[in-house]
Amino acid sequence: MLHPGAARRVRISVVLHPSRAVARVTYDRDAADAVLDEALTCHVGFVVDGRPHVIPTLHVRVGETLYVHGSTGARLLAAGRSAALPVCVTVSLLDGLVLARSAFHHSLNYRSVIVHGDARAVVDKDEKARVLAALVDRVGVGRSEQCRPPTPKELAATAVLALGLGDPSTDVALKSRTGPPNDDPPDLDSGYWAGVVPVRLTAGAAEPDCDLPVPTGLAPSLEARR
Template identity: 60%
Template sequence: MSTPDASTPDSYPSTPRTTATRSRERMTYDRELVHAVLDEGLLCHVGFVVDDAPVVLPQLHVRVGEVLYLHGSTGARALRTAARDGLPVCVTVTLVDGVVLARSAFHHSINYRSVVVQGRAELVSDPAEKSAALTALVDGVVAGRSAGVRGPSVKELAATAVLRLPLVEVSAKVRRGDPKDDEEDLDAPYWAGVVPLTVQPGPPQPSADLTPGLAVPDHVATWRPGA
């Protein structure tokens, strides 16, 4: 296996596992872009192997500096492995920015920004780090939310696991722009272009059992993706 290319303050190193085998022009190791995608994404998908079988699970995540924290349950099978030896994982976050409609069926696509993080996730056992990570996870969903809710109880903390994954082997892939139709199809009588997609919050809906008279907090009313 070849050695990783050196990283810079602005980029992650490329490694054999983070080097694209196709569409290499879409690959980037830009640190700022990686951080932006991880921060905007509300859910990640975590892939790992348990009992010789592949598993992929959606999980909450949050980036704190150069560490990705993953939220899980202490009852999960993978946690036994993570607590003992660390758990090899592949974590993905994908943001869909548009539907790309080409003149040919073959060239239809999606405009997207995605990040893949590979490495060994370890169980967070230090109480202070775990508490800080859980607070960051809540605020990662809605900034400022941790100050507006009851904190976790001892029982809830015992039932909750946090995995720590350093951002070392990281890559991003981005597709932007128009469809890439073949030149011979450019005069074909079919519409081509992009349908942009964005996440737009609707009006907050109070829980049916909410105490009457409680106003919607500012951090909820003003929430936007990536804010």
């Protein structure tokens, strides 16, 4: 489902090298959402005392809102206590190694979404409970109903930031590179091997903590990529 208001802020472009980029500027919120929903982790950037900080963490999209788990970043937590924290949430999926006939055109196939906006700390208990359940369901499909729910104390100890994907101040940019190497015509007959080595995140066999039955589900993104 496209959201016309938000879609105007979604840019899609293919960037290889600036000099020869094939820039496709389209408006496809679904494509951006698909990347956000497939990737298990994101990198959150924020500024403290004028310097950049980038922390890897778990995220989940719930409709128009992108939620970011903040527990591993003490600085992020502290910064998030302010009314609105300027953040850049970047989600990247590596799809392939691009081996070209020239050194210059070696590249990576990837999909990435870069979200610029002002994040708010989630303080409402019901909202936070819903977000924690959604985050748990990203770790394992249906897990939020197959484990002990959080206590009020645990909920209070969980920090979550929220970013409205459709907010006027939010910018969502999707960039990707796909396909074979982009060699210059004079190099095509050079005799060097060229092609793409696809890569993907794959799940191995589950390792039960004790003597337990097999797991009931993996993250959908992993099942889809097996």
